[in-house]
Amino acid sequence: MSLEERYNAPAVEAKWRTAWDDAKLFETDNDDPREKYYVLEMFPYPSGRIHMGHVRNYAMGDVVARYRRAKGFNVLHPMGWDAFGMPAENAAMQRGIHPGKWTYDNIAIMRTQLKSMGLSLDWSREFATCDVEYYHQQQRLFLAFLEAGLVTRAMGRVNWDPVDRTVLANEQVIDGRGWRSGALVEQRELPQWFFKITDYAEDLMDALGTLDRWPEKVRLMQRNWIGRSEGLKMRFEYDGEAPDGSGALTVFTTRPDTIFGASFMAVAAQHPLAKALADRADVAAFIAECDRLGTSAIDIEKAEKQGFDTGLRVKHPFVEGRTLPVYIANFILMDYGTGAIFGCPAHDQRDLDFARKYGLPVRPVVRPTDADDTFGVGTEAYTGTGALFNSAFLDGLSIAAAKAKVADALEEKTLDAAPQGERAVNFRLRDWGISRQRYWGCPIPVIHCETCGIVPVPEADLPVKLPEDVTFDTPGNPLDRHEGFVNVMCPQCGNPARRETDTMDTFVDSSWYFARFTAPDADKPIEPKVMEDWLPVDQYIGGVEHAIMHLLYSRFFMRAVEKAGYGARPEPFAGLFTQGMVTHETYKDQAGNWLFPEEVVLKDGPPRHAKTGEPIIVGAIESMSKSKRNVVDPDDIIANYGADTARWFMLSDTPPERDIEWTDAGVEAAHRFVQRLWRLINEAKTRFDRPGTGDGTTLQKAAHAAVRDISADIEALHFNRAVARLYELANALQKGLADDVPGAILKDAVSKMVVCFAPMMPHLAEECWTLIGQEGFAAAAPWPAFDEALLVEDTVTLPVQVNGKRRAEVTVEKDAAKDAIEAIVLALPEVHKFTGGKPPRKVIVVPGRIVNVVA
RNA sequence: GCGGGCGUGAUGGAAUGGUAGACAUACCGGACUUAAAAUCCGGAGGCUUCGGCCGUGCGGGUUCAAGUCCCGCCGCCCGCACCA
Numbered sequence: 001m002s003l004e005e006r007y008n009a010p011a012v013e014a015k016w017r018t019a020w021d022d023a024k025l026f027e028t029d030n031d032d033p034r035e036k037y038y039v040l041e042m043f044p045y046p047s048g049r050i051h052m053g054h055v056r057n058y059a060m061g062d063v064v065a066r067y068r069r070a071k072g073f074n075v076l077h078p079m080g081w082d083a084f085g086m087p088a089e090n091a092a093m094q095r096g097i098h099p100g101k102w103t104y105d106n107i108a109i110m111r112t113q114l115k116s117m118g119l120s121l122d123w124s125r126e127f128a129t130c131d132v133e134y135y136h137q138q139q140r141l142f143l144a145f146l147e148a149g150l151v152t153r154a155m156g157r158v159n160w161d162p163v164d165r166t167v168l169a170n171e172q173v174i175d176g177r178g179w180r181s182g183a184l185v186e187q188r189e190l191p192q193w194f195f196k197i198t199d200y201a202e203d204l205m206d207a208l209g210t211l212d213r214w215p216e217k218v219r220l221m222q223r224n225w226i227g228r229s230e231g232l233k234m235r236f237e238y239d240g241e242a243p244d245g246s247g248a249l250t251v252f253t254t255r256p257d258t259i260f261g262a263s264f265m266a267v268a269a270q271h272p273l274a275k276a277l278a279d280r281a282d283v284a285a286f287i288a289e290c291d292r293l294g295t296s297a298i299d300i301e302k303a304e305k306q307g308f309d310t311g312l313r314v315k316h317p318f319v320e321g322r323t324l325p326v327y328i329a330n331f332i333l334m335d336y337g338t339g340a341i342f343g344c345p346a347h348d349q350r351d352l353d354f355a356r357k358y359g360l361p362v363r364p365v366v367r368p369t370d371a372d373d374t375f376g377v378g379t380e381a382y383t384g385t386g387a388l389f390n391s392a393f394l395d396g397l398s399i400a401a402a403k404a405k406v407a408d409a410l411e412e413k414t415l416d417a418a419p420q421g422e423r424a425v426n427f428r429l430r431d432w433g434i435s436r437q438r439y440w441g442c443p444i445p446v447i448h449c450e451t452c453g454i455v456p457v458p459e460a461d462l463p464v465k466l467p468e469d470v471t472f473d474t475p476g477n478p479l480d481r482h483e484g485f486v487n488v489m490c491p492q493c494g495n496p497a498r499r500e501t502d503t504m505d506t507f508v509d510s511s512w513y514f515a516r517f518t519a520p521d522a523d524k525p526i527e528p529k530v531m532e533d534w535l536p537v538d539q540y541i542g543g544v545e546h547a548i549m550h551l552l553y554s555r556f557f558m559r560a561v562e563k564a565g566y567g568a569r570p571e572p573f574a575g576l577f578t579q580g581m582v583t584h585e586t587y588k589d590q591a592g593n594w595l596f597p598e599e600v601v602l603k604d605g606p607p608r609h610a611k612t613g614e615p616i617i618v619g620a621i622e623s624m625s626k627s628k629r630n631v632v633d634p635d636d637i638i639a640n641y642g643a644d645t646a647r648w649f650m651l652s653d654t655p656p657e658r659d660i661e662w663t664d665a666g667v668e669a670a671h672r673f674v675q676r677l678w679r680l681i682n683e684a685k686t687r688f689d690r691p692g693t694g695d696g697t698t699l700q701k702a703a704h705a706a707v708r709d710i711s712a713d714i715e716a717l718h719f720n721r722a723v724a725r726l727y728e729l730a731n732a733l734q735k736g737l738a739d740d741v742p743g744a745i746l747k748d749a750v751s752k753m754v755v756c757f758a759p760m761m762p763h764l765a766e767e768c769w770t771l772i773g774q775e776g777f778a779a780a781a782p783w784p785a786f787d788e789a790l791l792v793e794d795t796v797t798l799p800v801q802v803n804g805k806r807r808a809e810v811t812v813e814k815d816a817a818k819d820a821i822e823a824i825v826l827a828l829p830e831v832h833k834f835t836g837g838k839p840p841r842k843v844i845v846v847p848g849r850i851v852n853v854v855a
Numbered sequence: 856g857c858g859g860g861c862g863u864g865a866u867g868g869a870a871u872g873g874u875a876g877a878c879a880u881a882c883c884g885g886a887c888u889u890a891a892a893a894u895c896c897g898g899a900g901g902c903u904u905c906g907g908c909c910g911u912g913c914g915g916g917u918u919c920a921a922g923u924c925c926c927g928c929c930g931c932c933c934g935c936a937c938c939a
Binding site: 216252253254329331340348350353544672679721723726738797800806809849854 | 856857858859860861866867868869873874877878879880881893894895896918919920921933934935936937938939
């Protein structure tokens with residue numbers, strides 16, 4: 001082969017992918033006795049084509065998988081499809097294609113694309129969540145959860161589109177209107193299925209502390225999401241008759257210390273008390289107004305605090321004769337705490353706003369330590385630390401002490417033979433509503449019978465299959481109007497009954513797929529022993545957009561799986577890494593239309609349109625998106641430069657957790673390096689048998705140091721640094737060739753180098769591996785060893801500082817004594833110059849690092 | 856508003872409290888070429904009276920030594936948000 005010949009990546013890459021496939025190199029045996037390593041990237045939604053974000057995600061995962069394989073682990077690295085969801089139904093509505101066909105066609109395309117990346121995946125374990133077999137097993141899990149008491153049915157509020165007569169997801173509500181119909185969306189209460197994730201709120205919170213290989217940021221987000229707060233549940237006795245028949249109004253508070261500052265009570269519009277009063281027209285009108293209020297962030301910001309005085313009064317628990325008015329208020333949430341509060345305006349901003357509006361008393365009861373009795377509150381509530389005052393038996397106490405004292409007092413005090421207060425922990429976390437009124441999802445396997453109630457579909461009748469003959473020409477859930485699907489016999493009494501038509505949230509599908517990968521063909525959802533062997537996933541990689549829901553649901557799911565008897569691995573992901581996005585410049589023409597990068601010329605002159613020559617506007621660098629057209633198709637890059645170039649670029653320069661900017665210059669540079677490596681290794685190979693005339697120790701050391709550093713960098717997921725080390729090693733090899741170092745050293749350095757870049761550029765590595773006469777696959781070659789002793793220098797060069805400024809350097813024996821170094825340093829003319837010849841006040845010698853002379 | 860993160864050359868970025876700017880891009884010079892591309896060799900933080908001085912968003916502090924630790928600002932990004 002001529003050295004001038006360029007490396008033909010597309011041809012070479014295809015050849016090696018076939019060779020890997022034929023050798024079944026990446027298929028994993030569950031019975032392999034070696035230590036396991038499970039690496040997983042978040043599986044893709046089959047939207048149609050892969051994008052650069054996938055390339056980055058899977059390139060990273062593949063580096064980890066190939067590295068661990070080389071290190072001798074039994075690596076599991078599977079791939080599948082998160083295949084249920086709305087886009088398939090939208091395609092069906094818009095183009096009349098069945099969601100299943102649309103989905104499987106997309107999968108076929110994307111599978112081919114992923115395969116062209118040369119990922120070391122075990123494709124024999126592939127599945128899609130819309131496969132009947134997968135959702136069959138999911139239905140069995142659902143029934144097991146139901147059996148275990150982890151599933152409930154309750155009223156839940158949904159977005160209802162009155163024109164399309166359908167439930168909308170939050171994302172489908174745009175400015176309060178249905179995205180298709182444009183109709184004003186209403187809030188409706190419908191019976192919904194829920195998973196009881198709140199049963200595990202405490203455990204999900206506590207166990208976050210054990211996830212030490214998760215980003216702190218993600219753990220924090222989950223902590224905030226679960227939202228634990230400690231406080232007091234307290235009951236306020238009505239001053240008179242209560243319309244709902246209860247003797248007391250129960251609230252949850254985290255500030256029982258401020259009880260003497262309480263000046264009103266407020267309940268949510270959905271509170272039972274409000275409902276009990278709703279036969280009054282004015283109350284009903286107020287409730288209706290609250291219901292109309294949107295739940296979006298903007299709505300909330302704009303909304304003024306509004307209240308309705310019910311005329312009811314409750315008694316203050318400690319002040320004889322003081323009563324508090326009870327309001328219905330729009331800022332109280334029914335689904336947090338008890339849906340009712342006591343308002344203490346002086347120490348809560350919302351309560352203060354409310355009190356000012358309705359002319360309620362503002363009584364400060366906590367004051368800063370440097371304030372006196374005249375301490376007051378204007379337009380800003382005081383939420384800082386301090387001491388209690390105006391508070392009878394609490395006066396002078398700290399906030400913490402006062403909280404405890406009030407709790408103690410109310411726990412002793414009784415009302416209707418029960419303690420009036422109870423210490424309580426409240427969570428922000430709600431139960432997980434899994435009902436979706438859609439077709440393209442996993443059917444919930446229950447039957448509604450008038451006499452028997454809710455009846456699980458018997459095991460023998462599973463799976464509940466999605467009917468194929470459905471239409472999407474009318475809005476709403478096609479399952480609802482499919483007579484053959486809906487009308488069934490009750491499995492218990494045999495009378496006519498109605499099948500549940502809700503399907504499961506697609507987050508359910510992705511909450512256990514990683515467990516299914518361990519035994520994808522098992523005739524039960526999860527093979528407990530196998531799952532326990534493989535889980536937790538050692539390294540999970542994906543986007544930070546899944547930091548809360550997907551990861552929290554999966555953590556809950558594995559706890560539920562354990563309770564349902566399918567094996568105990570409550571924490572599914574031991575290591576989590578969230579990678580950054582892929583960004584690109586944006587371009588617009590004069591008319592303000594977005595332009596694709598290929599429509600734009602940036603070189604040689606001002607930016608202009610490729611066809612019209614019209615000047616264009618270069619916009620901000622933003623995350624790649626179809627709407628802004630700042631996308632680059634991975635297929636084009638792979639066809640032009642090869643997968644190795646694309647992978648190498650995705651791993652270079654930018655730390656993996658940050659956003660990476662895609663640039664043509666960057667791809668070109670990556671591709672030049674592919675070609676350069678090929679040239680260098682070809683050149684080196686011709687010299688393997690020559691004795692050489694130069695000294696090879698520099699190259700030898702560089703090779704060993706590179707192995708050490710690249711190993712550490714990959715293990716820490718610092719791919720950009722590993723890439724830099726490989727550039728250094730290539731530079732050292734080039735220098736070695738110029739210096740004509742011995743062939744044996746060249747060969748050793750090249751062999752090490754090829755295995756070291758194989759995780760990033762696996763095809764090139766195979767081609768080079770064969771070229772230099774190595775046996776077998778580079779992908780199966782063991783990770784090279786390095787000799788630490790070789791990297792220890794006999795002498796060491798230390799920088800010499802005078803007063804912290806670098807003035808000279810000295811080369812000394814590695815083991816030189818501090819005194820000896822000090823003597824040498826003090827004799828240096830550069831040091832004399834800056835000390836003025838005077839004896840130094842102090843000399844700091846850090847062996848192997850630095851010397852600092854303090855003059 | 857609350858919580859978190861980040862500010863380093865023209866650019867992406869590197870740097871266990873120990874020589875700031877590794878590595879790469881862009882740029883400049885040289886070799887090769889009729890020429891260009893590619894390739895190879897080399898240069899390069901700023902200022903300078905050529906002695907040095909100044910440099911990691913700004914201002915303080917700790918330390919023999921600070922990009923790194925502490926305090927206070929400024930700016931940008933992300934998450935959550937009427938959560939009692």
